[in-house]
Amino acid sequence: MTDIPTPASQTTQSEKRKGYWATVARDGQKMGFWFILPTMLLLLFIVVFPLLMQLYLSVTWWTPLEGIPWYRAWEVFSWGENYWFLLTDPRLWGALWRTVVIMGIAVPIQFFLGMALAYLFVDKFPGRKIFYSIMLTPMMVVPAVVGLMFFLLFQGTGPVNDHLGLPADFSWLTDVNRAMISVIIADIWQWTPLMFLILLAGMLGVPSDQLLAARLLGGSNWQNFLKIVLPRMKTVIIIALVLRAVECFKIFDLIFIMTKGGPGVQTETISLFLYKQTFGELEWAYVAAIGLTILFVLSVIAAKGLSYMAKKNG
Numbered sequence: 334m335t336d337i338p339t340p341a342s343q344t345t346q347s348e349k350r351k352g353y354w355a356t357v358a359r360d361g362q363k364m365g366f367w368f369i370l371p372t373m374l375l376l377l378f379i380v381v382f383p384l385l386m387q388l389y390l391s392v393t394w395w396t397p398l399e400g401i402p403w404y405r406a407w408e409v410f411s412w413g414e415n416y417w418f419l420l421t422d423p424r425l426w427g428a429l430w431r432t433v434v435i436m437g438i439a440v441p442i443q444f445f446l447g448m449a450l451a452y453l454f455v456d457k458f459p460g461r462k463i464f465y466s467i468m469l470t471p472m473m474v475v476p477a478v479v480g481l482m483f484f485l486l487f488q489g490t491g492p493v494n495d496h497l498g499l500p501a502d503f504s505w506l507t508d509v510n511r512a513m514i515s516v517i518i519a520d521i522w523q524w525t526p527l528m529f530l531i532l533l534a535g536m537l538g539v540p541s542d543q544l545l546a547a548r549l550l551g552g553s554n555w556q557n558f559l560k561i562v563l564p565r566m567k568t569v570i571i572i573a574l575v576l577r578a579v580e581c582f583k584i585f586d587l588i589f590i591m592t593k594g595g596p597g598v599q600t601e602t603i604s605l606f607l608y609k610q611t612f613g614e615l616e617w618a619y620v621a622a623i624g625l626t627i628l629f630v631l632s633v634i635a636a637k638g639l640s641y642m643a644k645k646n647g
Contacts, residue, residue, distance in 0.1 A: 391415055391622035396615045406618070415622035425623065427598065428606035434513070435602065436581040439520045443577060444570075446521070447528030452558070454529075455536050472526040480590025483519040487591075512592050512600050519587055524580070528573055535569030536562060571642060579631075603627070 386403070392413050395406035419425055454465065471479070486493050487505035494503055505511045539562050547557045563570075585604040588594060594601035594609070601609075607623060610616045 387621040387625060390618045391625055393618050395618050397617065398615055415619050419623050419626060425606065428601050428603045431600065432582055432602040435517055435584060436578055439517050440574065440577045440581055442521050443525045443528045444574060446525045447532050450529045451533035451536050454533055468529060469526045471523045474523065476586035477590055479519060479523045480587040483515065484591045487515045506592050507596050509596060509599050512596060516588055516591060516600055519591065520584065524577060528577060531569060531573040535566040539565050568642065575638065
């Protein structure tokens with residue numbers, strides 16, 4: 334005759350099972366910790382240590398020409414005067430302003446061109462795949478190569494002047510006003526395909542049944558675009574604009590090859606300014622202060638933007 338387990342024995346078995354699974358969970362946590370430990374150490378080395386070193390150098394006057402190693406930079410402690418100087422440095426603010434100008438002109442143009450092209454490519458047409466591949470080609474080219482291409486195109490005896498019927502002495506890259514236009518055109522040419530790709534993916538995600546229903550109810554293409562497509566692409570549009578704005582803020586290769594910041598400093602962006610200060614004038618402590626300040630400001634802006642997106646989606 335089979336023994337019927339008593340409530341006490343059932344409680345004991347339940348406790349044993351709980352103890353077993355608790356042990357398994359603890360072992361799993363330990364194993365997981367050892368698995369992620371190398372990654373944590375790597376992140377500590379490539380992120381935390383350089384950040385702390387940059388913060389340390391930013392409150393000193395240390396440069397490689399001081400004759401002392403960086404870890405003894407406390408001997409030329411500056412009491413944070415670098416941060417005060419960057420607030421009154423006209424060349425720094427000029428570089429920031431030119432970066433904002435490039436970003437404020439190039440990104441909106443890339444957005445509208447990308448949106449128009451994406452709207453054209455939503456519907457299928459003969460040769461769509463071929464044109465699609467051609468559209469994405471500029472994005473695949475290395476920025477330094479794009480800079481060299483447009484450097485040659487905008488020469489006095491180059492194809493641009495030749496096709497526009499301009500004289501050979503009509504300067505693009507050495508003119509105070511036209512140099513910035515040349516840089517913006519090159520950036521638009523290269524990165525409009527990225528905006529196009531992101532926006533096209535967003536358009537293809539709009540439910541087709543809603544568009545079909547709107548057409549049956551008499552809605553025009555423009556009305557469907559404004560009332561159905563755009564509202565459902567709000568998050569995608571924000572992501573595309575943020576990505577391009579951040580990348581445009583970091584523009585370096587293109588300008589370095591085309592103008593090197595010239596004529597004078599008329600196309601010098603913040604990235605090029607930091608490069609010259611670091612490797613030309615060796616002002617490493619000052620550059621560290623600028624880098625940390627920009628990092629802090631951009632982090633605050635990004636946090637505000639993400640919070641805004643979370644509220645809108647919530």
